[in-house]
Amino acid sequence: MPDDAALFPGFADLVVVAPGARIHARVGGSGPVVLLLHGYPQTGAMWHPIAARLAASHTVVVPDLRGYGASVCTDDDFSFRAMAADVATLIERFGGGGDLAERPGGGSGDDSHGDDKAIVIGHDRGARTAHRLVLDRPELVERVALLDILPTTEVWERMTPEMIRAYYHWGFLARPEIAEPMIAGDPVRFLHSALVGLYTPLEAFHPEALAQYEEAIRRPGVIHAICGDYQAGATVDLEHDAADLHLRPDLPTLVLWGSRGMVGAEADPLEIWRGRLPRAEGRAIDAGHFLVEEAPEETWAAIEEFLAPG
Template identity: 50%
Template sequence: MFNGFETIDIPLPEATIHARVGGSGAPLLLLHGYPQTHVMWHGIAEDLAQTHRVIAADLRGYGDSLAHDGDFTFRAMARDQVALMRQLGHDSFHVIAHDRGARTAHRMVLDHPDAVRSVALIDILPTLDVWRTMDDWLARRYYHWMFLSQPGDMPRRLINGNPVLFLQAALSGLSSGESAFHPEAMRAYETAARKPSVIAAWCGDYTAAATTDLDHDRADLGRQSDLPCLVLWGARGVVAHHVDPLSAWQAWFPGATGRAIDAGHFLVEERPGEVLGHLAAHLARS
């Protein structure tokens, strides 16, 4: 996995960010989601590195990245990644992001518009739309949104009792039912899940998404970006059940294009070749 890539750890004022770096060309930042790490990009990172300088990073608190200040808002996560890229010499860059990483990318466009050249958002709706459409059907599938955001240390203590079981349930509950995860990738996810600090980051992330992140997004309602934007989602997943994802994102990115992929939530690992084709075309256009 990640042949030809260098492993780095970059200290920042509020976090230490772990990443893999490889390839040459225009800079491209890859951001993962819950409950994974940068390893989720293992199936396409080497191909993307044929045309781009690829940086696959762990979000603060996830994987081997550390959060020093306890702030797990998408604003803080976006700030980290912009600082990481600047430390590596990239003042502007393309972003491809999945799940929580895609929410971080959205906040990055809002807070640091000059830093982002193009964005690809994979299998999410805007955070405000998720909460607006939350009903009993969605709550059963997104139960972790409510559970992880509970106050106090109860969620962390319960998960730490058997973190690998919780991880496996989270992954299987959102996948299409296929064996999507490479054994080496699964080992990396399990290793991360065994760290109490990672469990704390999961909980801090979802707590922020139910509180402060909503305030940030409400304050930016009506703001739009003309950046090139690609939206991809799993046809067998949850995202498109209530809302058309492309229409939802066109409220923020009027020129966004996109489509469904025959997969569940983890389409990058379930359908790497098909996803890579759409991402490569998007990057070429951008």
């Protein structure tokens, strides 16, 4: 398990058992519950620029998605539905806020506060997980923030030549029989190319966070999870999304995207998201894809405003 003390001062590292997974999570602060969900090819360490600030007024839960980082998938299901179910387990486990010391350690959600809602903030694959959670378990989500994504179905439909060059990994990783052995040959080089290939310089990443991403990608189980995630994104996730296109969850929604990336290059992200989440508001951030780490102050300001009472 990684040592997060430098990135998440005052947070505790816990493992929560969910159906089909053992989820490593960093937990700190007290008050209303906020979950911070990371994306590819990272871990929850990406949230270090804002987690401590949020913990001043919230209970902050920062998991690694199943199979990523220090979390383990035990049933080989990497769909967003499975990832959203893991997040639901965490919300039920940590619902009610309060001090971390007041909560029993470990467990699988037996101390659930079933009526509690959480704020869910996701980036990249974590944002897709957050969207799926809103569709599957809307009673658990008070408000949601989606960082630098369009809906999964929209991405596949908009695979122009420019998109294919930027998002080549969507097809490559969806073929695990090809991708897994190729990545395993030089996993750190692949990680670095994945990070800088999405319009964010390598220097933008905190050295300790980058070291955690490098440590994780070296593990074959993580490579398998990444490929399983994208394979699901090209198959079963599309089936789930197509079945739920009629749903229009009515909750406060923040949409942020990097002005130098592809999300807003060919479409208006707000217009698209308002077709799925009618109360979506937001704007571009002066950054590439990894806006939390490249533009932490601007990203934090937008999130802080979104969470402000009234």
